[in-house]
Amino acid sequence: MPKEFNIPPVSFPTPSPSTTPSTMNHPSTTTHPTTSPPLHHRTFPPTAPFPPPSSSSSSIPFMSFDISSHTQTPSSSAYPSSYPPPPPHNLSSSSLFLDEPSLLEELEINPTLIWRKTRSLLNPIRPDPTLHSSDPDLSGPFLYYLSLALFQLLAGKVQFGVILGWIAISSVFLYSVLNFLAGRGGNLDLYRCVSVVGYSLMPIVVFSAASLFLPPVGSSAVGLVVAGVFVVWATRLCSRLLAEDSIGCEEHRGLIAFPCFLIYTLFSMLVMF
Template sequence: MANKDLTFPQVVFNPSTPTYRRHTIAWTSTSNPLLPLDDEPPLLDELDTPTESLPRRGGTVAAAAPAMVNRYLPFFQGVVLNPSTPTHHPIPGNGNVAANLDDEPPLLEELDIDTGLIWRKAVSILHPLRSVDPSLHADADLSGPVLILLSLALFQLMAGKLHFGIVLGWATAASFFLYFISSMLLSPGRGGRGDFSLYRCASLLGYCMLSMTIFSAVSLFLPRGGGLIFAVGMGFVLWSTRVCSRLLVASGGHGDEHRGLIAYPCFLVFMLFSLLVIF
């Protein structure tokens, strides 16, 4: 096949000025010897675009561009691109985003987490001899108890014991155990209130675990295997039992006559956690 020079017109668009110009590109068949250029139709005939419809030198592309866009790019129909004048398309329904964000409540408030109330509940349990105020624990929550239990497990981790799952699992089982015992002893048939629930029992037990958390922190500085850590642990167990029994009896609507019955299962629960800390 002989080498022949082929020329064909090319349309070059300039975005800054909507005009075009013609120039000729020379291309020999040696660049691709497998392509039979003699049998190929011209480029404009292949696109089925007559040269008479194209504008002349100095004309605009407004007549030819919509036809080519509508024929070969149907998904661009109705879209007019003008780089010199960019448009802004606002998102409908958003309005002033900054003003809406300022009106949003804090995240803790949306999650119904009152940090001030959690702090007051924790402080009411910290005094070992002062009577705890049951009215502070009228609104049950699990945010404070989960934080206290995680702190207990963290101090155990500092002692070299990975007890995160054990602490959370034992606390859940202890909540069911205390709720079962308390619901029988503090039932409405025995003069109690009927609003005592498992959620409230878990909340009270979690806040009373604050003393066990303090004992877990103190045990880091006590010798292992001695009588001192057992004596300190017994003191924290009695402290937790006193506070937990007081809150459970008050939440059930009973007086102190049932406090001794509730104190025994509470003592067993906190003794179990103290042994976990010691050993």
């Protein structure tokens, strides 16, 4: 049985009486003098992008800035009064730092003083105790500690921490012994003691540098004799400087020399073995 479909009827609009067949066939030629064109076909008069301000009192007046019409002087208007003027062009940058201290002075490192103290220690018989007691420093001892550690590193021994630890312990030990000997009349402080012990390490540093070019000194009698010479040299320097500085007399020099001999013997053993 065929299926029926309900289709609504199609209605076509009837043309108006005013429409003629010629206008229906040619819609592009149709003119409507009484109707307005579509919106997208309209033309508007050109307008300025920024219209001039109105003369009413409520509008903000337009302010023009003419930079070329104003001349400014560098001393008055180019720089504010709260800031100083720049330096002249003929002044070099190096002359600005003439009053600044050097980096060595800020770090309290005096190479001239270090050389004078080192030169006085080259004579083990008559060192200059006043030079070490009047102006102690730690820059020279630190240089000797670092030199000894570097020479040991060239020999294949990494002993930076060992040398620094032994220096700290030996300085505190020697400072305590000297205060017991001096009593209330002693004037030695720990800073000066560390400085003297560090500067007296110079013969051991020389021995460490010489051991790089010598056969193993720990396995021969000649090496032991050479090590003993440098130990006695360092002991004599340290005991003389500390005896005249802390106590002020030579009668306790033998007692001071014994702990000094133990300290520098330990450092020489680091070099030998």
